[in-house]
Amino acid sequence: GAVVSQHPSRVICKSGTSVKIECRSLDFQATTMFWYRQFPKQSLMLMATSNEGSKATYEQGVEKDKFLINHASLTLSTLTVTSAHPEDSSFYICSARETGETQYFGPGTRLTVL
Amino acid sequence: AQSVTQLDSHVSVSEGTPVLLRCNYSSSYSPSLFWYVQHPNKGLQLLLKYTSAATLVKGINGFEAEFKKSETSFHLTKPSAHMSDAAEYFCVVTYTGTASKLTFGTGTRLQVTL
Numbered sequence: 001g002a003v004v005s006q007h008p009s010r011v012i013c014k015s016g017t018s019v020k021i022e023c024r025s026l027d028f029q030a031t032t033m034f035w036y037r038q039f040p041k042q043s044l045m046l047m048a049t050s051n052e053g054s055k056a057t058y059e060q061g062v063e064k065d066k067f068l069i070n071h072a073s074l075t076l077s078t079l080t081v082t083s084a085h086p087e088d089s090s091f092y093i094c095s096a097r098e099t100g101e102t103q104y105f106g107p108g109t110r111l112t113v114l
Numbered sequence: 115a116q117s118v119t120q121l122d123s124h125v126s127v128s129e130g131t132p133v134l135l136r137c138n139y140s141s142s143y144s145p146s147l148f149w150y151v152q153h154p155n156k157g158l159q160l161l162l163k164y165t166s167a168a169t170l171v172k173g174i175n176g177f178e179a180e181f182k183k184s185e186t187s188f189h190l191t192k193p194s195a196h197m198s199d200a201a202e203y204f205c206v207v208t209y210t211g212t213a214s215k216l217t218f219g220t221g222t223r224l225q226v227t228l
Contacts, residue, residue, distance in 0.1 A: 006157070032214060043204065043218040044158075093157055101146040101165060101208050103216060105158040 003027055004096050006106035013084055014114055021079045021109045023094030029074035030096035034103060035067070038091040050077050084113045116140055118207045120219035128227050133177075133192040135222045137205030140186070147188045148206040148216075149179055158204065164188060175199070200226045 003026040013019050023033060032051050036044040048064075050056040050071035058064045066088075068080040077096075081088050089112050095103040121136040139145055146165045150158040162173025169181040179190045188205060205219040 004157075034216075043220050046215065049215070091155075095158075097214055101214055102148070102160065102163055103214065104160065105150070107157040108155070110155065 002098075002102075002104040004030075004094065004104045004106040006092075006094055006109050008109060009107060010110045010112075012112045012114065015085050016083055018080055018082045019084055019111060021081075021092055021094075021111075023077045023079070023096070023106050025075045025096040025098075025104070028096075028098045030077075030098060031074070032097045033071055033077040034095045034097070035069060035077075035079050036093045036095065038093060038108075040091075044093060047079075081111065084111070086113045089113045116145075116207055116209050116217045118205050118217055118219045120203075120205050120222050122222050123220065124223045124225065126225040126227060127195045129197055130194050133190070133195045133199065133224065135190040135203050135205075135224065137179075137188045137190065137219060138186050139188060139205075139207045144210045146208050146210075147179075147181060148208075149173065149177070149188075149190050150204045150206060152202045152204065152221075154201075161190070161203075195224075195226045197226050197228075200224055 005024045007022045035047045038044050047062045048056045048058045050069050052071050052074050056069035071077040093108045095105045097103050117140040119138045148163045149161040152158050162171045164171045164181045172178045177192045203222045206216045
C-alpha cells in the first residue's frame, strides 16, 4: 500500500517551453501533496504544499507563477514548470499524505532544460 | 525552528558489519521522526517512523532506530550490512502543528564494501 507514482520519470525540453509533471497516489486518497526539489548530492527542498481543491502554499523564495501547482482531485497533483530555463533543471519529487504525519514519496522526475 | 542534524555525511562499512547512522533533532514536545532511504535517481522510501509510541522502532530490511529524548537522538542501526544497503539516508522530523511539513537532514551516504 501507499504507492505514489510520478510521470514522466525523465524529461528533456528546450528553454522557454513548459513542462508538466504528474503525481498520483495509487491506493489511497491524498489530502495533502507536497512538491520538493533536489539538487545533486543535496537534501530535499520543499517547494509547496497543496491541498485538494485549494490553492497551493508556496515556500519562501519559490515563484508561484513559475511553478504552477494544481491539486484537482484526491489522487492527482500536477506541477507545471513554465517557461523553463537551464537553471530549472533538477530532480523534482512529490509526496502524498493521507492522514497522520507520514508522507509517501514518488520516484521523482529528472528535468533537463537545454 | 525545527531542525535535524545528521552527524556524518559519509559512512563506510564492510559487508556483514554493523551500521550506525547518527541523527539529532531540535528539542520539541512532540516530534515525529522518520528515516528514509534514497537509491540513486530514485524517490525516497520510508524505512521506519517514530510517532510517540514505542521508543525502539523496527523498520524494513532489518533496520531499527531508538528514540532517546534525553539525548534528542534518533540513530539508525542495522546489525549486519548488505551490499544493497548502499544508498543515501535521510533523517526527517516534523512536529505537531506544522501542517506536516518535514524538515530533512542533510543526508548520510552509506557505502558498503566487500
